[in-house]
Amino acid sequence: MxxxxxxxxxxxxxxxxxxxxxxxxxxxxxxxxxxxxxxxxxxxxxxxxxxxxxxxxxxxxxxxxxxxxxxxxxxxxxxxxxxxxxxxxxxxxxxxxxxxxxxxxxxxxxxxxxxxxxxxxxxxxxxxxxxxxxxxxxxxxxxxxxxxxxxxxxxxLDVLQPEAALELLRSLLKETPERIGRELTVANQLCEWLGYLPLGVELVGRYLARKQDLSLAEMLRRLKNKRLDERSLSKSKSEADMTAQRGVLAAFELSWQELEDDDKQLGCLLSLFAAAPIPWKLVEQCLPEEDTEDLEEIRDDSLLNLHLLQRKGEGIYQLHPLLREFFQYKLTGLEQGEEFKRSVCRVMVAVAKDIPETPTLQQITDVTPAIPHLAEVAKNLIQYVSDDDLIWTFTSNARFYYGQGLYNQALPWYEQCLKVTKKRLGEKHPDVAQSLNNLAGLYESQGRYSQAEPLFIQALALYRKLLGEEHPSVAQSLNNLANLYNSQGRYSQAEPLFIQALELYRKLLGEEHPDVALSLNNLATLYRSQGRYSEAEPLYIQALALWRKLLGEEHPDVAASLNNLATLYNYQGKYSQAESLHIQALALRRNLLGEEHPDVALSLNNLACLYYSQGRYSQAESLFIQALALYHKLLGEEHPSVALSVNNLATLYNFQGRYSEAEPLHIQALALRRKLLGEEHPDVAVSLNNLAKLYYLQGRYTEAEPLYLQALEICEQRLGVNHPWTVKCRENLANLRDRLSSNPE
The missing domain is CATH 3.40.50.300 (P-loop containing nucleotide triphosphate hydrolases)
Known part of the structure; x- marks a missing residue:
């Protein structure tokens, strides 16, 4: 023995x-x-x-x-x-x-x-x-x-568990144990890169033991750079006491020699996918000329039989990370290598094009197994993607995260998309305009309005130059810029753009198109923000009917439309109509988008606002708290929606006489809105008014008056003298002055 x-x-x-x-x-x-x-x-x-x-x-x-x-x-x-x-x-x-x-x-x-x-x-x-x-x-x-x-x-026998792999590495470096403690995170990353393969961990550990001045971070960098050619993965003559007789490459080579040509080709094709579970249907789509049963035979009788491939679930398979490296190593000498790369890209682009702009939870679930492989194409195979399809590999990844409200994870994909399209297609290309538009839209969702505006303006100018005035992309760009202005409270600038976009959509796409419904909805939202409720209502109703007809009852856009119409009814005091629609919208969003999504938080907030208006305070408080917690979790501490949610909860506490709880929240909301939206935004006026109301109710009249004055000035300048908020603010100031005149301090 x-x-x-x-x-x-x-x-x-x-x-x-x-x-x-x-x-x-x-x-x-x-x-x-x-x-x-x-x-x-x-x-x-x-x-x-x-x-x-x-x-x-x-x-x-x-x-x-x-x-x-x-x-x-x-x-x-x-x-x-x-x-x-x-x-x-x-x-x-x-x-x-x-x-x-x-x-x-x-x-x-x-x-x-x-x-x-x-x-x-x-x-x-x-x-x-x-x-x-x-x-x-x-x-x-x-x-x-x-x-x-x-x-x-x-x-x-499978690879080691992560903690066991780390323990193996630690045992090999027991003479310099401080190295693991000093670079614990990197040590775990090192084991992960090696796929927790005992031979890989032992070889690298023994190499590090001989090279005491070599940091773990530098070792990891070398492995990522040189991959299987890195000398630490080869068995050194000085390691005669090792049980294993070969290095990693040589050990895998023994299995390679037992494969037929077709087996080798399939292994090399699989190595082009990400180091993640691979849906077998994607592999079949990459080889449409091959017989499905023949592929299964190669997979089961050769790759699985030799333990070169692992079955991870029904129709799901995966290569070990180092075996993936090995097959990629062999791919360089394979005649079909370039063809395989183009084939993988073609299949993944087709998957990308099927991801909708507003994916449902079910669509997110269905496409999740493909996402690592879409990312792999975008990162490492992008040169094999055609110019026409270039944008899709990035936007699909971004949509996947954006559709879940994970804006920070979507951001690098949109940023990379803009960078790559500019480099490959030049500064003046429609896909560059679309990339500018997409990135700006994400900035707007994050509340980064000042960063979004110049990108929207660039996109619009580029579309007009490249496509002319009458093109759906120009209408889309007008609509998006108008939306931003609406979010910023710049209503007079937003309105003509919304009207232009709607007219252009109708002319180019006809009356019955989802983009027409979107344009009607957005113009209605502007009118609602301006207090023009009678003008907003028929547009919201048209948009809802059109979306239902074109998209069916269960679609995120239908849920948004129900929510918007319900909010309008709340403003108009039509509470019973509003409640029914808000409950429908919330249920639909939960069903389509899951429990943790910004749109679900918005529906919770809006239903809470309705209950507040109806005096159902305990129900309102519970929903406001849920909405705020969800916004915090999804959007972080600094976001306009977080400020809105904090303001609403403070207003409820204020009305209930819970002044000590309301005041810090009102102050927080005002500070956040000033920081994010600027001094002259209508939402800042709302926060000033609400804080002043708190002081008024506490009898702190001298503190309330300057806040009412500031709020009224902003409302008159930004909303007009007859806007409902302006009227309300003017009434509040008048009541305060009446109180001061009758009770001089």
Whole structure:
């Protein structure tokens, strides 16, 4: 039996127990196979098992190397040298059966007690099978192999758990333990990059032990740069005490040599996908000319059988990270390599185009397995994507995150999209305009209005120059800039743009189009913001009817339309109509978008506002608190929606006479709005008015008056003298002055 070269055996306690159980469970012959990819530690586990249970096998432990020499010859040699047995030469006249007869002679006369026979690295079980067919039941046979041996009891060995991999690395650096403590995060990243493969971790750990001045961060950088060519992954001559006889590349090469050409090609194709679970249907789409059953045969009989591929679930498969590196290494010399890259890009672009602008939760769930592979194309295969499809690989990733309200995760994709499209297509291209528009829209959703505006203006100018005045993209750009102005309270600038966009959409797309519905909805929202409720209502109703007709009842745009009309009804005092629509909108958003989405928070907030208007304060408070918590979680501390939510909760507390709770919230909302929206935004006026109202109710009239004055000035300038908010603010100031005149301080 060879000597183990492991410094410290970690992470395999459960596997050792399972292996012993497998070997003991069979009444006659127990043949257990430790299967797994190269480098996973099959031989080491067999060695550790033999060491741990040598007392169990009183008849001895016989270690056989399946690939080096005929197993029968090795058995006879072992019997002669270790057991003093001397099988006769004349047991049979058939020369072909002579060796088999000698082996059987040895089995019959073997030392008393249970016996463990270990066959290391079996590649062809049929060659060794004849020697074990008449084996007495006291013999236990343990094989290590890269293959699936069919009906034979099998212990499949996986990579180490992350904590065990880190412990293995720590054991190899025990003479300089401070290195792990100093770079713990990097140590974990190092193990992750190696895919927790024991051979990889051991080789790198031993290399680091020899290079005491080499930081773990630099080691990781070298691995990422040189990949499998990094010398730390090769077995050094100085590591003669290692159990493993090969480096990572050499270990994988043994499996490669057992593959047919078609097997190799499929492995190389799989390596182009991300280091993540791969939906098999994507692989089939990359090879449309190949027979589906033939591909399954290659997958199951070759790659899975040799443990070069893992099944992760129904229709889901994955390459180990280092095996993926290995197949990519081989891809460079493959004739079909370039064709495979274009094919993967073609398939992933098709997936990208199917992700809608406002995806539902179900659509998000359906596309989630493809997202890492879309990201892989955008990051590493973008040169194989055509100019016409270039933008899709980035926008689809952004839509995936944006659709969940994960704006910070969507942001780098839109930023990268703009950078790449400019570089490849030049500054003057419609896709550059679209990229500007998309990034600006994200900034607006984040409340970063000052950053959004110049991008929207650039996009509009570029569309007009490239496409002329009458084009749907120009209408879209007008609408988006108008939306921004509306969010900023710049209503007089927003209105003509909304009207232009609506007229253009109608002219180019006809009356029945989702973009026409959107334009009607947005113009109605502007009128609502201006207090022009009678003008807003018919537009909202038209938009809702159009969306229902074109998109069906269950669509995020229908939910938004229900919410907007309900909010208008609340402003108009039509509470029973508003409540029904708000409840519908909230239920629809929860169903379509999930519980954690900014639009769900908005619906909670708006329904709370309705309950507040109706005097249903306990119901309102619960919803306001839920909305605020959700906004905080999704959007962070500094966002206009967070300020709105804080303001609304403060207003409720104020009305309930809970002044000590209301005041800090009013102050917080005002400060946040000033910071995010500027001094002259209508929402700042609302916060000034509400804080003044709090002071008024507390009898703090001298503190309230300047706030009312500031609020009234902003409302008159930005909303006009007849806007409902302006009128309300004027009334509040008049009431205060009446109180001051009747109760002078």
């Amino acid at each position: 060879p000597l183990s070269g492991v410094v410290e055996f970690v992470g395999r306690k459960k596997e050792l127990q399972n292996l012993h159980q497998l070997l003991q469970d069979n009444k006659q012959v127990a043949i257990a196979a430790i299967a797994g990819m190269g480098g996973v530690g099959k031989t080491e586990l067999a060695l550790q098992y033999a060491k741990a249970h040598h007392e169990t096998y009183k008849g001895g432990i016989c270690w056989l190397l399946a690939k080096t020499e005929d197993v029968g010859i090795q058995v006879v040699q072992f019997a002669r040298t270790q057991l003093d047995l001397n099988p006769p030469e004349d047991l049979t006249e058939d020369s072909n059966q002579k060796l088999l007869a000698q082996v059987q002679y040895c089995w019959r006369r073997w030392r008393e007690g249970d016996v463990l026979l270990v066959l290391d690295d079996v590649s062809d079980y049929e060659q060794v099978k004849p020697y074990f067919q008449s084996l007495p039941s006291r013999f236990k046979v343990l094989m290590t192999t890269r293959q699936n041996l069919g009906r034979i009891a099998q212990l499949s």
